[in-house]
Amino acid sequence: MPGRDQELGSYYVGVDVGTGSVRAALVDQRGILLAFADQPINQWEPQFNHHEQSSEDIWVACCIVTKKVVQGIDLNQIRGLGFDATCSLVVLDKQFHPLPVNHEGDSHRNIIMWLDHRAVNQVHRINETKHSVLQYVGGVMSVEMQAPKLLWLKENLRETCWDKAGHFFDLPDFLSWKATGVTARSLCSLVCKWTYSAEKGWDDSFWKMVGLEDLVADNYSKIGNQVLPPGTSLGNGLTPEAAKDLGLPAGIAVAASLIDAHAGGLGVIGADVRGHGLACEGQPVTSRLAIICGTSSCHMGISKNPIFVPGVWGPYFSAMVPGFWLNEGGQSVTGKLIDHMVQGHAAFPELQAKATARCQSIYAYLNSHLDLIKKTQPVGFLTVDLHVWPDFHGNRSPLADLTLKGMVTGLKLSQDLDDLAILYLATVQAIAFGTRLIIEAMESAGHSISTLFLCGGLGKNPLFVQMHADITGMPVVLSQEVESVLVGAAILGACASGDFASVQEAMARMSKVGKVVFPRREDKRVLPGNFWELMKSTGMGPGQVSRQIVTEKRLLRPSVSPIFSGVYFRVQKWH
């Protein structure tokens, strides 16, 4: 039962640091957002596959948005603060000042972002060790995890960064340190991105085998030797200095943090589904898959016992829902890929002008344009001879191969608005097929999933959601609160405040079903024409497909728009 305080309107602040922006919300104990603010953050790409940010920029953005969401309320009603962020690597010296992660020596840029792929050589050597910790990241460590990036810093920025470093933080943990002065790390970030084991702690043999033995020194002081479950209250709460920065009361509870996808999972997966005609009603929560779709897409499935899924990260214990194991599938670029395909098309300026004239987002305009040109056929039929392979930034899951590239087949000489709309649709469908491959890999290993719970920026795109339902054949639940990741962050603050006895209790109280999108069975007939079905129809499993770029004279030259290169491909059995 909620305590007396809750009757007076206890509020919690959630802060979500995504790739492109920082968001904050003021959330009540029912999970209702009373205020929302967002603030863009800078990203630098000094060279291909190097993606950097600034922890100082991000903290300033956090302060801007938190002040906005608490304007006009009685600050004494704020009971707790929770952070989530992307799993980017923050580098500080022994006095907690930023250090450069670049050859330019620019210490303002002290973050290697989650999608940075600079450490290809390092991750290859780490995977060559076949160390036992790798079985807990799907068998293959991702270049996007922290050990490869740490090794890159040691091997490439020895004097200007590595030797001066005092603290390496996952971004969510940097934020909770900045708020409390406590250097404890969250179990979530260390288990998921650093190879820490909830049962056994650090594995010295791994760090020594990969050449990072210096991190073992001083009992892992640089990467964390106090590890707390997400939602645990940190130290004495918000420091006076941070309180002044954020415009919040000093001493309020601050929670051990979560990675953004995991916060999204907490924000959606515990909702009461009674009365919605869903297969997961009355089923265990393990029948629910949370998909957090923003710049990337993360597929979060939980189980009571560890499930080892080749090419899917995990199993991670208590990294999202306490007491459950977590497998995390993923597609490194989804929103980013859609933006890339649309903005790089020759007809994009025309799209922009027409969407602006109609006061619509470019995606709302594209969705309505598809409805216009589909005529009487199901919209999915429009891509019957245009296909996209979405691995423009490698394949995170289930192929776990960073060398894979993207592909478009079926291009014509025309590049008008119709062509752009159909390419956009094919990209959205390819992402949904990628989700289906991940679900199939998870179910082959032992998961039993019946319902998708989707959130993130792409959850605001009705076509994206409908294609996920149609192509996976599963209903997609959208939360009552669109900003579900922020609800997840607020759940952390609510738990740290002591207003809820557990994360599970807060999840049940604070996440609510909004809309359910069911698959349109009648549209299934057009999907077998899709490239992915073609691939599957040849008896290929995802791991067997190889693409042979035909080097004969038939190779199409890159089309006018540099991002589209028409290529022939031949799908053949992997010998």
Ligand SMILES: Nc1ncnc2c1ncn2[C@@H]1O[C@H](COP(=O)(O)OP(=O)(O)O)[C@@H](O)[C@H]1O
């Ligand atoms: N209203 C919308 N309609 C369609 N797509 C959207 C909408 N809002 C955001 N997006 C897409 O969602 C992605 C960003 O999602 P978001 O969750 O904000 O990302 P992140 O957490 O990675 O910063 C972008 O690709 C953007 O184009």
Ligand SMILES: O=C(CO)[C@H](O)[C@H](O)COP(=O)(O)O
């Ligand atoms: O690897 C991650 C989660 O495990 C990254 O944090 C996530 O992929 C990036 O999130 P977003 O797409 O919302 O920016």
